[in-house]
Amino acid sequence: MSANKKKNLNAMEEDPANDDSDSSSESDEDGAHPDAYTGNEEVEVDFEGRAPTDPDCHGISQLLQRIFLQAPINTMQMAGLIIGQNYVGSVIYQCEQDGAESDMDDDMVEDGTIFGITTVINMTAKKDVACIEQLRGYIVQRAEKHATDSVLTHFRDVLGNDGRPVGFLINERFINIPAQISIPLLESLYKEVLTAKQKGMKFNFSYYLMIIKFYRKEARKGKAAEDTFTNLEEEVICSKAVNSFEYSVVNECDVGMSGDWLEGDATLIPYRKIILFDAKQLQQLIDDIRNFINGV
Numbered sequence: 001m002s003a004n005k006k007k008n009l010n011a012m013e014e015d016p017a018n019d020d021s022d023s024s025s026e027s028d029e030d031g032a033h034p035d036a037y038t039g040n041e042e043v044e045v046d047f048e049g050r051a052p053t054d055p056d057c058h059g060i061s062q063l064l065q066r067i068f069l070q071a072p073i074n075t076m077q078m079a080g081l082i083i084g085q086n087y088v089g090s091v092i093y094q095c096e097q098d099g100a101e102s103d104m105d106d107d108m109v110e111d112g113t114i115f116g117i118t119t120v121i122n123m124t125a126k127k128d129v130a131c132i133e134q135l136r137g138y139i140v141q142r143a144e145k146h147a148t149d150s151v152l153t154h155f156r157d158v159l160g161n162d163g164r165p166v167g168f169l170i171n172e173r174f175i176n177i178p179a180q181i182s183i184p185l186l187e188s189l190y191k192e193v194l195t196a197k198q199k200g201m202k203f204n205f206s207y208y209l210m211i212i213k214f215y216r217k218e219a220r221k222g223k224a225a226e227d228t229f230t231n232l233e234e235e236v237i238c239s240k241a242v243n244s245f246e247y248s249v250v251n252e253c254d255v256g257m258s259g260d261w262l263e264g265d266a267t268l269i270p271y272r273k274i275i276l277f278d279a280k281q282l283q284q285l286i287d288d289i290r291n292f293i294n295g296v
Contacts, residue, residue: 046094046095047092047093047094047095047115047177047181048092048093048095049090049091049092049093049118049184049185049188050090050091050093051086051087051089051090051091052082052083052086052089052090052091052117052119053083053086054083055112056079056083056091056112056114057076057079057080057083058076058079059091059112059113059114060075060079060082060083060091060114060117061075061076061078061079062075062114063114063116063117063172063173064078064079064117064170064172066172066213067170067172067211067213067272068138068211069249069252069253070252071134071138071252072134072138073131073134073135073138074130074131074134075131077129077130077131078121078131078132078135081121081126081129081131081132082117082119082121082170085119085121087192087195087196088119088120088189088192088193088196088203089117089118089119089120089170089189089192090117090118090119090185090188090189091114091115091116091117092114092115092116092117092118092173092177092181092185093112093113093114093115094113094115115173115174115177116172116173116174116177116181116185117170117172117173118170118171118172118173118182118185118186118188118189119169119170119189120167120168120169120170120189120193120203120205120208121167121168121170122165122166122167122168122202122203122205123135123136123159123165123166123167123168123209124162124164124165124166125165125202127162132168135168136159139155139159139209139274140152140155140156140159142245142247142274143155143156143245143274145247146245146246146247147245148245151243151244151245154243154276155243155245155274155276158207158276164206164207165202165204165205165206165207166205166206166207166208166209166276167203167205167207167208167209167279168208168209168210169208169209169210170210171185171186171210171231171233171234172231173231175230179231179232179233179289179293180293182231182233182289182293183233183286183289183290183293186233186282186285186286186289187286190282190283190286193205205279206278206279207242207276207277207278207279208276208277208279208282209274209275209276210234210237210274210275210277211272211273211274212229212231212234212237212238212272212273212274212275213229213230213231213234213270213271213272214227214228214229214230214234214270214271214272214273215227215228215230215268215269215270215271216228216248216268216269216271217267217268217269218267218269220267227271232292232293233289233292233293235292236285236288236289236292237275237277237285237289238273238275240277240278240281240285240288241275241276241277242276242277242278243275243276244273244274244275244276245273245274246271246272246273246274247271247272248269248270248271249270249271249272250269250270253270
């Protein structure tokens with residue numbers, strides 16, 4: 001696939017009545033970025049996917065920082081890995097508006113803005129690359145602090161077994177871009193991984209690892225805790241995890257990164273969940289996500 005090949009993300013199976021509007025009222029702890037919605041008014045924005053290219057490096061790095069926050073992980077180097085394997089994965093960008101003004105205010109979006117990234121990195125094959133070493137160390141460190149002994153043991157075993165490769169699946173985008181966009185992105189990724197495997201490339205995974213972003217409204221006054229996923233489809237993915245652990249990142253969000261998530265409700269706390277799921281489940285997961293988003 002050429003580096004500039006476009007992927008249509010607008011010809012999606014979707015229920016117009018189910019537009020992920022719940023998330024439009026929430027602020028994102030990971031930065032104030034242009035959204036598909038402004039205020040209470042919905043605007044029409046068309047997005048396309050394409051293979052990542054060199055000019056996307058900084059934008060991809062910024063998206064990765066939203067996942068890792070203050071973790072000591074070289075996101076520029078990781079962005080370079082992603083671009084170096086641009087036959088797998090997609091970045092999201094806003095379509096050009098021929099002969100018409102953009103649907104987004106020019107002050108909101110700079111030319112060339114990357115709105116999302118969906119891809120996978122082979123953590124096993126790339127284990128000696130500094131940013132992947134840092135990622136593996138970060139996961140184990142977090143598991144030592146927040147996971148049970150059995151979960152910690154499993155993560156250590158999985159990450160240390162070169163015979164069962166692990167893919168770090170990245171699914172990051174600006175908040176309020178509707179969850180329907182995840183369906184063609186994941187479908188495209190699934191097909192590209194299959195093609196890469198058929199060509200003998202190192203994309204034959206046993207597990208996928210993901211770092212999931214969500215908010216938790218803590219239990220109070222007899223009410224159970226409530227979790228809201230930043231990317232709606234990741235609620236489905238989490239339900240299929242073979243193992244996971246979670247932790248609050250409330251102390252890692254400085255003023256510039258956090259937005260105003262504490263102003264509306266002081267009990268709304270940003271969390272991360274690190275999960276493993278069987279790589280063989282990805283195709284079925286995409287079908288499950290489609291049904292979940294479309295209310296089937």
